[in-house]
Amino acid sequence: MxxxxxxxxxxxxxxxxxxxxxxxxxxxxxxxxxxxxxxxxxxxxxxxxxxxxxxxxxxxxxxxxxxxxxxxxxxxxxxxxxxxxxxxxxxxxxxxxxxxxxxxxxxxxxxxxxxxxxxxxxxxxxxGEVAGTESVEQDVLGVMLGTGVGGAVMIGGALRHGPNGAAGEIGHTPGYSELVCTCGQRGHLETLASGTSIGLRYEARTGTAGLGAREIALLARGGDADAVAVFDAAGRALALACASAATLLDLPRAIVGGGVAHAWDLLEPAIMRTLVTDAPVSGLPLLITPATQGxxxxxxxxxxxxxxxxxxxxxxx
Ligand SMILES: [Zn+2]
CATH class of the missing domain: 3.30.420.40 (ATPase, nucleotide binding domain)
Known part of the structure; x- marks a missing residue:
């Protein structure tokens, strides 16, 4: 990235x-x-x-x-x-x-x-991603995989804020796991796809605590199957969330940024698999791409x- x-x-x-x-x-x-x-x-x-x-x-x-x-x-x-x-x-x-x-x-x-x-x-x-990049769609979902998971929606080139300024909070949509989220509810996208969650999910599988997403990514690239599985679960949940948003709002693209997106090589296989099995029913292609503006x-x-x-x-x- x-x-x-x-x-x-x-x-x-x-x-x-x-x-x-x-x-x-x-x-x-x-x-x-x-x-x-x-x-x-x-x-x-x-x-x-x-x-x-x-x-x-x-x-x-x-x-x-x-x-x-x-x-x-x-x-x-x-x-x-x-x-x-x-x-x-x-x-x-x-x-x-x-x-x-x-x-x-x-x-x-x-x-x-x-x-x-x-x-x-x-x-x-x-x-910034849309304004700073040549020839990108004007109907876009933005997802930020950082300490938590943030989201934003652009429709027709304009940000959708919602009446409370809270539109696009895809990190706290439910149904991805049975785990407790930072917000206190269960199963949110953030429980699998945030940097914090990647550390916790790896700890749950291996007993090794205190590692960050960057370190777990290095382990995954070295062949650690638990590390690979944690990023795989994150990529699948991310792609399902993007497919839901794209289906609802007819969005041709999701742009994914934040620290966890640096491990795109580890997220991408699950994203691509999920886009095959759970594509928007419109049949229109959904592109899920890493942020380019750093x-x-x-x-x-x-x-x-x-x-x-x-x-x-x-x-x-
Ligand atoms: Zn939550």
């Missing part, structure tokens, strides 16, 4: 993209020579929303300065359920102190004095979101 980027040309329009996660805040901006200027700082998620806003604002200002472009706007992709119209965090993981309810958009605007757009990070990921996707999508918000109404479908 990241080796086969076909990045569309991005304008140096002074829009800074910021990716706010639980451990780091990273960002990028296009400079006058069409290069990407990147930076990151640790995320003070355990301190509080104010500290996160301070850190993100400082990073955005610094990136624009380093790129030598006028600082005209900032787009943010942030962890949590986001009200994208107000830029307020509606709900968030308990590991983020004072994040749920935090008016991130307003606080960044107050610090920076430029237009601000805030999206959920997985929505921004999908927007670690930049969320910030690129955040830039695209603010660019769209600054366009005249109706410029996008």
């Amino acid at each position: 990241g080796e086969t980027q076909q990045r569309a040309t991005l304008p140096a329009d002074g829009i800074v993209g910021i990716d706010i996660g639980g451990t780091k805040i990273s960002g990028l901006v296009v400079d006058a020579a069409d290069g990407l200027v990147r930076g990151s700082v640790p995320a003070p998620a355990g301190v509080g929303g104010w500290a996160m806003a301070d850190a993100a604002a400082d990073l955005a200002r610094d990136l624009a300065l380093r790129a030598g472009v006028p600082f005209v706007a900032v787009g943010v992709g942030a962890a949590g359920v986001i009200d994208h119209e107000t830029g307020t965090v509606r709900a968030a993981s308990a590991t983020f102190v004072d994040w749920a309810g935090f008016p991130l958009g307003d606080e960044l605007h107050a610090r920076l004095g430029v237009p601000v757009s805030v999206e959920n990070d997985v929505n921004a990921f999908l927007l 670690a930049d996707a969320v910030a690129l999508g955040a830039i695209e979101a603010v660019r769209r918000s600054l366009e005249p109404v109706g410029a996008y479908r």
Whole structure:
């Protein structure tokens, strides 16, 4: 992943993209020579929303300065359920102190004095993948296989947010196992396909605890049958979830990112098998492909979101 980027040309329009996660805040901006200027700082998620806003604002200002472009706007992709119209965090993981309810958009605007757009990070990921890649479909499912499993849906080129900003949460759809999910319910896609779950499933099979998805992937490539089986179960569950979404919404493609997607070689056999046995009944082909924009996707999508918000109404479908 990241080796086969076909990045569309991005304008140096002074829009800074910021990716706010639980451990780091990273960002990028296009400079006058069409290069990407990147930076990151640790995320003070355990301190509080104010500290996160301070850190993100400082990073955005610094990136624009380093790129030598006028600082005209900032787009943010942030962890949590986001009200994208107000830029307020509606709900968030308990590991983020004072994040749920935090008016991130307003606080960044107050610090920076430029237009601000805030999206959920997985929505921004999908927007970044589609905007940053030449000739990709405009009806797409995005799935992020990270610590948890996030999802996003784009229909006709526009993100589907839903009335509560929670559309696309495919990680917490049921029916894939009997295991308890991080959310407390049972059987969700996340119980098989997240990085955390891959470690737990491997532990359940072998008794070896504490390994991450990356280490288990190395074991699988070395011929460890339990490691192979864990990725196989993840790939099958992922493909079933993608096929369900594609059947419901007529989506020709699912783009899969996040750390676990680095083990695409281990997920792909089960994905391909499942697409044969459980293809959408429409008979139309569903492509499930790994993300191509690497670690930049969320910030690129955040830039695209603010660019769209600054366009005249109706410029996008
Ligand atoms: Zn769940």
